Amino acid sequence: xxxxxxxxxxxELEAVSRVYQMGETRVEALADFSFQxxxxxxxxxxxxxxxxxxxxxxxxGCLDRPTSGRYLVRGTDVDELDDDDLSDLRSRELGFIFxxxxxIPQLDLLENILVPILYQDNPDPGAEDRARxxxxxxxxxxxxxxxxxxxxxxxxxxxxxxxxxxxxxxxILADEATGNLDTQxxxxxxxxxxxxxxxxxxxxxxxxxxxxxxxxxxxMRLSDGRIESVVRKGDKS
Amino acid sequence: xxxxGIQRAVRLGxxxxxxxxxxxxxxxxxxxxxxxxxxxMLAIGEGASEEAQEQIRRLGSQNVILRSVKPNEENASSxxxxxxxxxxxxxxxxxxxxxxxxxxxxxxxxxxDEVRHGQIEITPRVLCTTPDYLRVTGREMSRGRxxxxxxxxxxxxxxxxxxxxxxxxFPLKDPLDERVRIxxxxxxxxxxxxxxxxxMGDAAEAGSEVTGEIFIPRSTGSSWWGEMLARRRAxxxxxxxxxxxxxxVDVGDQDNVLFVANACREMLxxxxxxxxxEIVVPLELMLRREETKRIFNIVLGSIAGISLLVGGIGIxxxxxxxxxxxxxxxxxxxxLGAKRRHIVTQFLVExxxxxxxxxxxxxxxxxxxxxxxxxxxxMRTIVTPDAPIFAFMISAGIGVIFGIxxxxxxxxxxxxxxxxxx
Ligand SMILES: Nc1ncnc2c1ncn2[C@@H]1O[C@H](COP(=O)(O)OP(=O)(O)O)[C@@H](O)[C@H]1O
Ligand SMILES: [Mg+2]
Numbered sequence: 010x011x012x013x014x015x016x017x018x019x020x021e022l023e024a025v026s027r028v029y030q031m032g033e034t035r036v037e038a039l040a041d042f043s044f045q046x047x048x049x050x051x052x053x054x055x056x057x058x059x060x061x062x063x064x065x066x067x068x069x070g071c072l073d074r075p076t077s078g079r080y081l082v083r084g085t086d087v088d089e090l091d092d093d094d095l096s097d098l099r100s101r102e103l104g105f106i107f108x109x110x111x112x113i114p115q116l117d118l119l120e121n122i123l124v125p126i127l128y129q130d131n132p133d134p135g136a137e138d139r140a141r142x143x144x145x146x147x148x149x150x151x152x153x154x155x156x157x158x159x160x161x162x163x164x165x166x167x168x169x170x171x172x173x174x175x176x177x178x179x180x181i182l183a184d185e186a187t188g189n190l191d192t193q194x195x196x197x198x199x200x201x202x203x204x205x206x207x208x209x210x211x212x213x214x215x216x217x218x219x220x221x222x223x224x225x226x227x228x229m230r231l232s233d234g235r236i237e238s239v240v241r242k243g244d245k246s
Numbered sequence: 247x248x249x250x251g252i253q254r255a256v257r258l259g260x261x262x263x264x265x266x267x268x269x270x271x272x273x274x275x276x277x278x279x280x281x282x283x284x285x286x287m288l289a290i291g292e293g294a295s296e297e298a299q300e301q302i303r304r305l306g307s308q309n310v311i312l313r314s315v316k317p318n319e320e321n322a323s324s325x326x327x328x329x330x331x332x333x334x335x336x337x338x339x340x341x342x343x344x345x346x347x348x349x350x351x352x353x354x355x356x357x358x359d360e361v362r363h364g365q366i367e368i369t370p371r372v373l374c375t376t377p378d379y380l381r382v383t384g385r386e387m388s389r390g391r392x393x394x395x396x397x398x399x400x401x402x403x404x405x406x407x408x409x410x411x412x413x414x415x416f417p418l419k420d421p422l423d424e425r426v427r428i429x430x431x432x433x434x435x436x437x438x439x440x441x442x443x444x445x446m447g448d449a450a451e452a453g454s455e456v457t458g459e460i461f462i463p464r465s466t467g468s469s470w471w472g473e474m475l476a477r478r479r480a481x482x483x484x485x486x487x488x489x490x491x492x493x494x495v496d497v498g499d500q501d502n503v504l505f506v507a508n509a510c511r512e513m514l515x516x517x518x519x520x521x522x523x524e525i526v527v528p529l530e531l532m533l534r535r536e537e538t539k540r541i542f543n544i545v546l547g548s549i550a551g552i553s554l555l556v557g558g559i560g561i562x563x564x565x566x567x568x569x570x571x572x573x574x575x576x577x578x579x580x581x582l583g584a585k586r587r588h589i590v591t592q593f594l595v596e597x598x599x600x601x602x603x604x605x606x607x608x609x610x611x612x613x614x615x616x617x618x619x620x621x622x623x624x625m626r627t628i629v630t631p632d633a634p635i636f637a638f639m640i641s642a643g644i645g646v647i648f649g650i651x652x653x654x655x656x657x658x659x660x661x662x663x664x665x666x667x668x
Contacts, residue, residue: 100583128583
């Protein structure tokens with residue numbers, strides 16, 4: 010069940026497919042997908058709409074299960090985990106950033122940042138301090154008691170990034186994180202990602218904007234649920 | 247630790263609910279009115295029943311009361327100047343001497359005469375009775391003593407005043423050992439009675455001579471007033487011959503009451519040609535009253551149950567809408583690590599907060615309504631302490647029962663679908 014052969018592998022997909030069966034039609038959103046994401050990598054995942062980017066991200070984020078094939082998070086086969094274990098895994102090892110920020114409207118910023126901690130079985134007592142520090146870091150130190158509705162889109166997304174970092178995740182998953190933002194604000198968010206990358210965080214960023222893709226360390230292109238191309242910038246240089 | 251978690255869950259639940267203040271407020275109304283009507287109706291029912299029980303108890307649950315009743319005019323021999331009817335000495339003797347289970351009997355004869363002291367003249371019920379009256383009716387003395395055996399034997403001119411009579415005849419002084427005139431004779435006051443527990447069904451205020459009473463020994467009554475009683479009616483005199491107006495049969499043991507009551511019924515039916523008497527059995531009334539109360543409670547319970555059910559369904563309806571509306575929030579929470587049980591808890595807590603909130607407000611309203619009714623409708627109400635507790639538990643139960651399904655729906659959403667919602 011475990012594969013500790015290479016501890017630098019954060020997420021490993023082996024012949025994964027994800028099939029949506031809708032009546033007669035069968036959509037293979039992900040087909041025979043095999044790949045390893047290394048610790049500290051910063052990937053941009055690109056591809057046209059419907060190419061399977063979100064499906065891949067949902068699988069990696071343990072929100073969904075493969076129809077066939079194996080997916081291992083830090084060596085643990087997701088197939089062997091039940092719903093509670095997956096939830097646990099998400100609250101401890103994963104950080105999500107969404108296109109539409111997805112802050113919880115009735116909670117203030119600090120509380121929003123702390124939501125993943127809320128669901129941990131043995132929460133770190135220092136989490137609140139860490140949340141404040143993270144809020145500072147994303148430039149919202151003076152806004153921690155504001156409600157999401159009182160903030161701009163860019164600020165909300167920065168809060169969402171702080172939230173994704175609160176549990177010090179092994180993997181940060183961002184689906185079109187800059188999609189709702191103007192170029193300027195988007196750039197600020199991307200700078201944050203650069204910083205996180207520099208700190209050694211593993212980031213997977215789904216985007217369809219080439220400029221965004223250019224910022225990433227590596228670029229993976231999907232087409233019809235398959236890998237079309239993989240460009241490692243390290244290889245290029 | 248757990249209580250801290252629940253506290254936080256409740257706090258967060260309240261905040262979610264406050265996001266839609268009007269909706270939440272409207273949602274609680276069902277339970278609010280349900281609970282308050284339960285409490286109010288219970289209080290009214292309890293009050294009415296207590297009132298009735300009090301009245302019945304006052305008659306004595308161990309007693310059988312026989313009363314003389316003037317027969318219908320047609321039945322009475324027309325033209326006769328003297329109307330003879332009612333309970334007789336023979337009835338009394340038979341009951342006291344031959345009925346098994348009878349401990350004693352108190353005869354009461356009422357004399358239609360006015361009572362005077364100085365300038366004050368009133369017409370209370372002048373009752374000729376025996377010393378046992380006090381024990382059998384459970385009345386209590388305020389001052390002095392009641393009529394004694396010696397009074398009875400010596401045909402003494404003594405009297406005992408009821409509370410109202412004492413107040414009216416002696417507004418300023420102590421009535422003890424004073425003299426009052428009844429008809430043409432003077433009587434020495436040997437005691438006064440405590441007021442009967444005032445019931446709301448009683449004639450409203452003092453000054454109404456109806457409730458006033460004055461007691462004299464039976465023997466004295468018979469020797470001064472004889473067999474014939476002249477009652478002034480519509481300008482003319484109406485002569486009546488009545489041995490006893492009332493006989494209170496003291497059975498002593500509640501178990502024998504119904505038996506003795508039946509024996510009295512049969513005996514009277516045999517010995518009276520017309521139905522010139524009535525039998526009141528307080529115990530029977532009490533039992534009947536219990537039954538009425540039981541039925542009343544069942545009806546009340548059903549009404550309350552239905553209104554609470556409607557309230558619960560209202561809450562469930564709103565919670566289902568809330569869950570749908572917050573699908574995305576559920577998806578976010580799930581993505582961030584919430585387990586199914588976390589989601590269940592969250593929505594269940596919200597539902598319980600709604601219903602308990604409604605319940606608490608309902609209790610407050612439910613306590614106000616009976617007070618208002620008592621104040622404005624002059625009806626007795628009794629809020630038993632278990633009514634609010636019961637209501638509170640019911641409302642919490644409603645929250646849980648009607649919250650489970652929406653919460654379950656929320657928890658079983660597919661996280662990916664939920665995140666895509668909207
Ligand atoms: N829940 C679903 N039911 C049916 N088909 C789905 C579902 N989710 C995604 N798909 C299909 O899978 C394919 C990949 O979708 P997705 O991963 O969302 O693409 P992308 O994010 O790259 O735009 C699409 O053809 C889409 O229609
Ligand atoms: Mg997508």
